[in-house]
Amino acid sequence: MRSYTILFFFFCNGFCLSLFAQAPDNVAIAEQIQKLKKDARGPYKDIRWFCKDGSILMPTERCPEKGGVQRARYKDEVVALAKNHHIFIGQILSTTLVDDFWDAAHNQSRLKQYMLEKYLRTVDNGWVLQKGQYYRGAIQIEDEEEWGKEFFTWLLKDSVSLVENYFLVRQALKDVPHFGDNNKAQLIRSQSKILADTFPAFMNLRIKIHGQPDASDITSVEKFKASHSQQLSPKLTKQFDGLIDNLKSYYELSDVAALKSATNKLSPTSALKTQVNSYLSAQYTSGSEEGLIQATAQLMWEIRVNLPQEKSKDKLALLDISNLLETYLLKQLSKWKCENLQELLHRIQYLSLASAGAGFVEKWEWEKIEAKLQLEEQNEMSLGDLTDYMNRGRSQLEWGIGMNKAVFQETINLFYGFEKMASGFIDDRIRASVLLDLGNSIGQLGDIIAKESSLTNQVLGIANQSHIRGLNPGFSKGELQVVEGVADEIEVAANKIYIFERAPADLKPVAGIATVSEGNMVSHVQLLARNLGIPNAIVSDVNLKDLMQFSGKQVFYAVSSKGTVIMKDTSEMTEVEKKLFAGKRIMEEKIRVPIDKMQLGITTLPNLRTLKANDSGIICGPKAANLGQLKYAFPDNVVEGFVIPFGVFREHMDQKLPDSEQTYWEFLTQTFEEAESMAANGIDEAEIEEFQLKQLAQLREDISKITFLPSFLENLETSFQEILGKPMGKIAVFLRSDTNMEDLKDFTGAGLNLTIFNAAAKDKILQGIKSVWASPYTERSFKWRQKFLLNPENVYPSILIIPSVDVNYSGVLITKGVSNGNTEDLTIAFSRGAGGAVDGQTSETYLVKSDGENSLLSPARETYYNQLPTSGGVLKGKAKFNKPILQPENIEEIRKLTQQLKEVMPTTPGIESDGPFDVELGFLDNKLWLFQVRPFVENKKAVSSDFLQSIDPEEVGTDKTVSLLMKL
DSSP: OOGGGGGHHHHHTTOOOOOOOOOHHHHHHHHHHHHHSSSSSTTOOOOOEEOEEEEEEEETTOOSSTTTTEEEEEHHHHHHHHHHOOOOOOOOOOTTHHHHHHTGGGHHHHHHHHHHHHHHHHHTTTGGTTTGGGOOSSOHHHHHHHHHHHHHEEEEEEEHHHTTTTTHHHHTTTTTSSOOHHHHHHHHHHHHHHHHHGGGGGGGHHHHHHHHHHHHHHHHHHHHHHHTGGGOOOHHHHHHHHHHHHHHHTTOOHHHHHHHHHHTTOOOTTTTHHHHHHHHHHHHTOOHHHHHHHHHHHHHHHHHHGGGGSSHHHHHHHHHHHHHHHHHHHHTTTTOOBHHHHHHHHHHHHHHHHHHHTTTOOHHHHHHHHGGGOOOOSSSEEEEHHHHHHHHHHHHHHHHHHHHHHHHHHHHHHHHOGGGGGGGHHHHHHHTTTTHHHHHHHHHHHHHHHHHHHHOOOOTSSSSSGGOEEEEEEEEEEEEEOOOOTTTOOOOTTTTTEEEEETTTTOOSSEEEEEEEOOOOSSSHHHHHHHHTOEEEEEHHHHHHHHHHGGTTTEEEEEEOOOOEEEEEGGOOOOHHHHTTTTGGOOOOOOOOOOOOOOOOOOOOGGGGGOOGGGGGTBHHHHHHHHHHHHHHHHSSSSEEEEOOOHHHHHHSSSSTTOOOOOOOHHHHHHHHHHHHHHHHHHHHHHHHHHHHHHHHHHHHHHHTTTOHHHHHHHHHHIIIIISSOTOOOOOOOEEETTTTBBBBOOOTTOSOEEEEEEEEEHHHHHHHHHHGGGGHHHHHHHHHHBSSOOOOGOOOOOOOEEEOSSSSSEESSSSOOTOOOOSSSSEEEEEESSSSTTOOOOOOEEOOOSEEEEEEEOOOOEEEEEEOOSOOOEEEEEOOOSOSSSSHHHHHHHHHHHHHHHHHHGTTTOOOOEEEEEEEEEEETEEEEEEEEOOOOHHEEEEEEEHHSOOOOOTTTEEETTOOOOO
């Protein structure tokens, strides 16, 4: 391999990694992109020779030894983009350091940006190279291909990196030139040079063919020939015809011929060469399209499984073969018209296998689901089994789409800030893959099942409605808002219905939600929606795009307990549906937070060991009280800790505000009294809410500066030393808000208030206490409380202080099957690192069945995870998906824990529930740690609503038999 390490100084002034990249000015970058599009040299400023000895020479000179490369240099502003923001425009590969391009420190961002720009060039006439693609000498395709071969040979030497990044590496082969030269390519370049020299008007196309060749060159040359036909001599016409013929021959090479060509590159020692040759031989004898597609999918999978054992150069050829097989498969699919339901099921099976071979799911993920997609020899299936089969196939589709997003979304978000067309990249990638036909086939199966069961969604008349499924039952009406891309900065309204690609983790109250990414079914947002009867459903990417046309319309939205979804214009509502909103909805009945038993005189800091569940709402909130109960029941699985009780908060709130005779508490209560007076005088609710939020914002600011009482500070120091074993400032801790309004019988309050992660420094801990005290008065927390509580002003925060545990993985256990409603099953959702599964991460989720089966509902698809250093703060680790998070022994330990919880918790004073329970837990070096237990609260009125039940058809038994020989 040629080495260009001696060019390090030059590229550090260009594309070196920056550890202190500044936040980009997207408006300025967008303007810069527009200028580059119009520039004849695009992102480049001049051409130079880059020599092996490190010298850089003018184009007319020559390097002192062979191996030099001629290419463009980047404009200064393009260099600055890379240096300051790690944004790479118009990348030229030759002379680039291979490990810089792989960009492992930035999660392969530079490679992904190269791939994304390739897409932008296809949809925007060259993008930044609209003019620059004709800049002669800027890019030499033979140097780019040579560099690509060297890059992949270097990368594929590391089998670990290949296994961890199989999907990305295989996708990169589609964009990074590496096939190398051949006689046909040489001939095409020679012919185009001769034509340009003879007929100068052809020069721009000649430069394009030499620098950035692709199949579009066929059409471009044909159009050029036609438009200049009057000027061409017979000889030139013949030469153009020869060039067109060679271009067609090169780019329209048959798939089998291309596969043979790639197979010839395999060494005789390749273990897979015999299998590939056997497959190629069978192409001429295969009796059916179905058999051919099955064989193609199987070979893709065999390459995936056996690739790590191959030599580096053979790995490259085999990955090319895998990509060619997928292209061949897509063409063959159009020829296979499924005659009956059985063939449709086979199609889903083979496409699912092909998606695994292509890397859309990890090897272990496919092995978890493969057996459930195998079809026995049978001519009929029960409706229940058919539905299970569809759900398994749909899992493959959703996991594959999730893989695309996990790998590329961060880079898309980076570019989206200055180039909106970047948002189409994933959709384009999916449409060029087996996932497109898999999705269509699953949709077709869903339509059949819906017809057989009479269970049909009715969502604004859009297509592919079988991809829509309800999560939380409920109904509402309001303005529909469809949100593409990142939603974290969206300001939501309580009276609107939102469709997100992914719901924000800190979502404020809304009338209804639907998401492309479920995240996980036990995140705080999902639990709140389930608790409050907010209708919630899953839609596909295609569904979201189809629904864009209805954004801004007033709609009625309902989800049944069985998952049927209705969404229609409010003008089409029936009389029954209108009556649902005639008065106060039964599901919006409010409750009162009990405060009569609170003991505000307790101002010492109780040890976690002294607390029991029945202290909840009296001394502290349920987090601390229930964790104390867990500490008693499972002493080795719960950390030490102590609590700052309600009384300490109230004691501080009874102090005078700065420069005022009014106390903090008087300011708070007066705010709510004035709001009640405004309501009595008929003032609009929105104006009242605006007044309250303004007052509460002032209160939060004042609390953040509150003066601690000396007695409290002394108790705090003592508790750190005596209970946690180290002085304050010498041990990292979590500060968990624990209010009296959480985990009530009919209200969960999950995730509404602040938790301070891993605070170590003394000043961080002290300020963190103030921030937690202030957090119940944030807009989000207040709005959720207002929606459900009669006396939201009577919120009292206590604070649970426990030492940080830097768990390997963490998550949530629900002691029932959330997806199937079975109280004998369990639901487990885990993510890597700390704080897993509660903030809507796409988590590894299992339905742990009572019969011993652990059914994978979804794998994790989060690129980063939280790490908790002893010095405090949070670091972000980079996740790989090639191994599962939970091991079988972890799940078995959770089973045993659940059995103990079910025996202990319902008989415990203060636990006002027989279950199910919501448990936060984690594993560190395979040891289980418990962090929280609370009742799992659902909105039973929403589930049992007469109207919601009426949405579903009359019961159709899952044992109904469906013939697989049914004609399609």
